[in-house]
Amino acid sequence: MAEPKRYTPAPVSPAPAAGGIAARAMGQRALPYLADLNPEQREAVETLDGPVLVLAGAGTGKTRVLTTRIAHILNLGRARPQEILSVTFTNKAAREMKERVGRMVGSVVEGMPWMGTFHSIGVKILRRHAELVGLKSDFTILDVDDQIRLMKQLLEAEKLDDKRWPARMLAMLIDGWKNRGLTPDLVPAGEAASFANGKGKKLYAAYQERLKTLNAADFGDLLLECIRLFRQNPDVLRQYQQRFKFILVDEYQDTNVAQYLWLRLLSQNTQVSSPGRAEGASPGDPDQDGTVPAIRDGRDKPGHDSLVVAEREQKNICCVGDDDQSIYGWRGAEVDNILRFDHDFPGAKIIKLERNYRSTGHILAAASHLIAHNEGRLGKTLRTEDVVGEKVQVTGAWDSEEEARSIGEEIEQLQRDARDEGQDHPLDEIAILVRASFQMREFEDRFIQLGLNYRVIGGPRFYERAEIRDALAYLRVIAQPADDLAFERIVNVPKRGLGDAAVQMLHDHARKQRMPLAAAAAMIAATDEMKPKPRLALRELMGNFERWRKQKDTLPHAELAEIVLDESGYTEMWQKDRSADAAGRLENLKELVRSMQEFENLQGFLEHISLVMDVDRGEQEQAVNIMTLHSAKGLEFDTVFLPGWEEGLFPHQRSLDESGRNGLEEERRLAHVGITRARKRARIYFASNRRIHGLWSTNIPSRFLDELPEAHVEVKEPAGGTGGFGMSGYGPSRFDEAQSFGSTYTTPGWQRAQSRKGKGGFSENGQPRYVPDGVFDDVDQSGPEDMDAARGGGRSSSPPPGGGRSAAAGRREGVNARPKPVTIDGELIAKSTGATALFAVGERVFHQKFGNGNVVAVDGNKLTIAFDKAGEKRVVDSFVERV
């Protein structure tokens, strides 16, 4: 890496360091971009020195502040483009930032290599110093799928029952540790014990070791290994600290501990001291020596205060975020990071942006009142100068179908109204934000019926589709012959007769010879170890790979991809497939090849996709947006529909069960995010009955509805029209009856919803049999027991009392006990070309399958042996032993 060179301060053309100050002195008056900012925004842009936290509520111009700040820094000459580190979470945000900065400063933005996601910047740093953390600079980045497969292998090696200790669980555990900045040696003993009787830590260490052999890193490593690199190499860290004159962080409330540590390392000025004391001589520092007692996470909680040495010069770090929009706690985000920013970065200036430029008065008021119910927050009060606008509507529907139906009608109504006024309510400006993705289907069904255009945002991502992953695996094997995971994925896809047994043989051999699977496969293919059928198949495959690898250098990579898909039989496999989605998959493959053309080479393409798991497919047509609340963060729409506000679904039961009050508060923040997406109209729905996992369940309205301020809310009847089956479709008597045994439901929400409606459409325990066409089958409702009986053939039911699942787990054990114990022979250092011959011509040997024989020829690791019974065969030396 030619990195050091690039550190030499090259003379900057227009504004060298001194000129920057001059420019600042005179620049104050005529900076047009500052004029458009409100005073708080302006302060956030102009406070360049020292740590700054910008608490930016929803719609207060957060991105604007960030981008203007960058432009300002550049304009004043306070730093050169390559001296600004600007991190975001998503690629989308990074792209957007680049675009907006570009609009302000022009092509200068192209000279900002350190603008990107945490992960992309992490990789960039890691590739430059890969050797220092035990990787090669061309390491592969594994995704979740690869991770899990790798862990499966490790669990198998440990002979752990994968039913009891699923790889998925281990992956989550390790991921969690990595999020918290914990390397294997730092994992607290207590936690490590929780998995597989204390093997958790060992497995984590083994996993890391495997990654190194595979020359691979997972997403967590991109940051964690960076941290390790910095801690163990203060000189490297110092290079970066000196380089980054300004650090900007977007969505700070979403950072996890690892990201926090990473930022803190970079944002300090370290004196070069003894190695291993990267962060200076602070006693409580959890360094690689791991001497800190009671570490709960990689963050140095114990000695935290002593760590932040006041004298130490603090970098110019500016974090922008909103504690009220922290909704990713479940994947490791630490709201704490933002809540104690001034603690972590002493002397920090905190600037609140509270002027909202997005929503009308009622909407903002509703959102603000709701979020005020949270205790763990820094507290902001959003205000707007916009009109009061429409009140937030709350509508109760009988069931989720009615909910979808009335939302569909309201959308049509909105469009009619707009048309009457000679305007247009673009479908793009309408969003339906759901808590859980299963809710989406009902809307899709309904909109298809109505012929209403919609798009689902955030469905299965392009690169996660099986066919794409398969295709990529082929390309990975070509580009990276050591990529075992990719090889394993496609060795028998399409089916070519290389099943478990064959793969097992390859594995054994690879392990014995300490070589990548593909190399082992090539070797075995050249021998007679396998039965003729798989042998031929393997030979063909390996021959193909050899050829493709040669073509890699001569053909454009997109063309190569086409050839590979064709010649491997992969395309054919889907062409023959009769399932409904086969055509779509072929279409996706075409799209993949097309998208490859945008990249310079195969390497570049593979790098891109491992980091950027999305593909921009320009959609022109207007459509209603359906997405989860989570994926709506950062977006805004004129009209927002928020269905499914019921206890159990929103707030989600699981969130409450698992994280208690914190869980509830995060759900509430999610609700707040939902409402604040709306510019002009926010419409909330709840359905009394909803089918979840195939069973009907009856729900009470969400407690969040009670937390909305009455003055800003209007309670509505569901839009009628179709079939006249609204809230009034059944008489009060039935409601009373239901109520009589729904006595446990006395929550405020329930009561209020009831009184407001006068004739609420929900029976709590009543379990009416509901037949889809809107007719009630008024069955006996004498009690739950009878209900269960009545349920028999009916479609409506509640979960069986006892939980009903008879778990017959544990009946299986001992997964594939392999026949021969694998002895890893220390001397067997067969490198890929393996020149060390272990046998000599004439030696008498024994082979499991072919019996005894004499070596007649030696060719590296391959032996030709004249077997007494089986005749002359070519075999690999590790399969035979001397007699």
Next chain:
DNA sequence: GGGAGGTCACTTTTT
């Protein structure tokens, strides 16, 4: 080795 049938679980999601 591969297809057919049974069992289980099932919030949110980026990189």
Next chain:
DNA sequence: GTGACCTCCC
């Protein structure tokens, strides 16, 4: 209701 995954049997 449904998809993913596992097991069994040919």
